[in-house]
Amino acid sequence: MTLHLRPVQFVDTPVTQTDGAVARLAGGLQWFAAYEVIEGGTKRTVPVADIATLGARAQALHAAITSPRAPLVLGERTLRLDQPLVAGILNVTPDSFSDGGQHSADPAAAAAAGVDMAAAGAALIDLGGESTRPGAAQVWEGDEIARIQPVVERLARSGTLISIDTRKAAVMEAALAAGAQIVNDVSALLWDDRALAVVAQAGCPVVLMHSPDPKEGGHARTGYRDVLTEVFDWLDARIAAVVAAGVDRSRIIVDPGIGFGKTLSENLALLNGLALFHGLGCPIMLGASRKRMIGALDNEAPVAARLGGSLALALKGAEAGVQLLRVHDVSATVQALRVWRGLRDRALAGG
Incomplete structure (x- = not known):
């Protein structure tokens, strides 16, 4: 036991x-x-x-x-992890569930959108060139590189911190060479056999996300006896494997994978139990923005009408000590967190 x-x-x-x-x-x-x-x-x-x-x-x-989480040193920039930070979602895809097609045609406009999110308070921009929604078609790595590389280059020139959201080793290499600093892999470096070696050699921070079938797309429904502890144990084992392959544990971030192969009830259990994941000893990223569960709880609200639910989940993460909140609506989330921080500061002072 x-x-x-x-x-x-x-x-x-x-x-x-x-x-x-x-x-x-x-x-x-x-x-x-x-x-x-x-x-x-x-x-x-x-x-x-x-x-x-x-x-x-x-x-x-x-x-x-x-234990305090070590700051992420990214070249000349440092991200302190003693308070919640926002990662702005920027997809250059035609088919992402929320913003598909919005930034896919014009790299300059996409980069400008990322710079705007950084100006609004995002600590980094999480850039993706392939949708990971259920049923999305796989993208050839050459096409994915063509989508993300010019955007990464422009964002890097602006001084914006970038994480690359990809499962493919070749895309990781291209993005890191173009100026990205973090790899965010929804398959926890399991989809591509070369991915782990790429991250280990680069020495960059990496986000390891849980899904029940990372080699098949991440959305299979397997059923859990206790989703909270099973996801914890899976991430614990994955951290150990990644560290054994040469990645420094202080460079690992974990994500419980809200919406990936989990029912509404299981997603809610993970969100209510988020604080348990601090036992992994790594920073936590939470990606719940605009997800299907919000619609399920609010009379099937469409994606464009899920801001309120997204803010509620972001604040739920902040209350649980989550260090990185991956969101679409940067300005509103940053404002919510600033108000939350003001309340916390006053409470910590004893009033």
Whole structure:
């Protein structure tokens, strides 16, 4: 029976707490007083102060959950991960579920849109040249490179930080050579046999996302007994494999894969349990913007009418200590996070 820990009983401030009664979540803005201990299909709540009574695995998880996340040093730029940051989504595809076709015809206009998102407060731009929506056609790597390379070059010249959203090693190589700094792979470096070696050699940060069938597209429905702990264990094993292949653990970011091969109920369970993933000891990226689950919860709202739900999920991530929020609506999300940060700062001060 494998033990898992989910931080619970969040508190406004540690100031009024006795020593050792609360712990700081991943060096960020949140503090918590207890853990939900998940083991053998049972759950119980244990105060943070009693963590030593739970054994070596629990203490190792506690250390991972509470340790500050190292900043991402990207050339002359550094991303601090002690507060939530926004990654703006920029797709240069004709068929992405939300913005397909919007930026696919004109690299200069696409890059300008990315610069605008950065000016609105996005810490980086997540650029994709192939849709990963259910049923999307695969794109030949040459076509994908032709879509993203001129946009990466323009964004890099503007000083904008770029992550390349791709499963293909050749596209990763082209994007990194053109000025991208991060690889974001929805297959966790499993779709392309060369991808892991490319990332290891480049030494760049990489986002490893969970899906139930990464070699087949990521959208198969496999069924879970406990989606939260099973996704955690899958990511834990994947991190170990990637580290063994030469990638520094401090360069790994994890994504639970909202909407990839999961039911509405499973997506909600992951979102409610996000804090558990801090036990992996890596920064967390959350990509829930405009996704199908929002429509499912709001009378089948179309993609263009999902801003409110997207903001709610972004704030849910912030409350759980998520470090990177991947969103379409940068300006609105940044404003929501600034207000949230103001509330947190006042609460931390004791009022």
